Amino acid sequence: MLKEKNISSVFAAGDTFRAAAKEQLMEHGKKLDIKVISHDSGSDPAAVGFDAVKYAEKNNIDVVLIDTAGRIHTATNLIREMDKIKRVTKPDRTIFVGESITGNDATDQVKAFNENIGIDGIILSKADIDEKGGTALSVGYTTQKPILFLGTGQEYKDIEKFNKEKFIEKLGFDED
Numbered sequence: 001m002l003k004e005k006n007i008s009s010v011f012a013a014g015d016t017f018r019a020a021a022k023e024q025l026m027e028h029g030k031k032l033d034i035k036v037i038s039h040d041s042g043s044d045p046a047a048v049g050f051d052a053v054k055y056a057e058k059n060n061i062d063v064v065l066i067d068t069a070g071r072i073h074t075a076t077n078l079i080r081e082m083d084k085i086k087r088v089t090k091p092d093r094t095i096f097v098g099e100s101i102t103g104n105d106a107t108d109q110v111k112a113f114n115e116n117i118g119i120d121g122i123i124l125s126k127a128d129i130d131e132k133g134g135t136a137l138s139v140g141y142t143t144q145k146p147i148l149f150l151g152t153g154q155e156y157k158d159i160e161k162f163n164k165e166k167f168i169e170k171l172g173f174d175e176d
């Protein structure tokens with residue numbers, strides 16, 4: 001989506017935890033022709049993010065996208081790690097990416113992330129699988145943060161701007 005808008009970007013492979021997460025992102029980078037900044041597996045994700053920001057500044061790149069490892073919101077050490085990534089990289093936006101199919105669990109997740117780290121917005125993936133989209137209602141209400149985009153499939157083009165009217169229509173309520 002950024003590419004289509006002629007906004008340059010660099011990926012930071014901040015998921016240094018899950019097996020092959022780095023390789024997965026590098027494959028996407030190759031396909032999209034986007035540079036990926038990475039360190040060894042198991043290394044400090046904050047350092048990866050920091051290097052990516054430096055790279056972007058030096059090369060006049062508009063956006064740094066820092067991928068982070070999925071984590072259980074009750075694991076305080078991992079939440080603290082996320083907090084460190086934020087402190088070190090000073091992002092302009094911190095976005096919670098969750099799956100719409102998670103249902104009510106997503107509410108607990110997003111609440112914990114917002115309270116402990118602070119988020120600016122939400123992206124919900126797999127809206128194509130979730131029929132009604134009730135997760136969006138819950139996470140939006142809980143955090144009072146905007147839902148920015150929905151993931152609607154497995155291709156790069158499958159991301160759409162969240163449309164409030166369309167969403168309300170789908171839920172079957174009238175706006176007034």
Ligand SMILES: Nc1nc2c(ncn2[C@@H]2O[C@H](COP(=O)(O)OP(=O)(O)OP(=O)(O)O)[C@@H](O)[C@H]2O)c(=O)[nH]1
Nearest residue numbers: 015018021069070125126127128129151152153154
């Ligand atoms: N149908 C559908 N599939 C999606 C969507 N978004 C992602 N996927 C698929 O979900 C799978 C997991 O995607 P990842 O990007 O690895 O998810 P992740 O949350 O980063 O997972 P971890 O890195 O393991 O934490 C892939 O096969 C994606 O193609 C979506 O909006 N709709």
Ligand SMILES: [Mg+2]
Nearest residue numbers: 015021068070
């Ligand atoms: Mg991932």
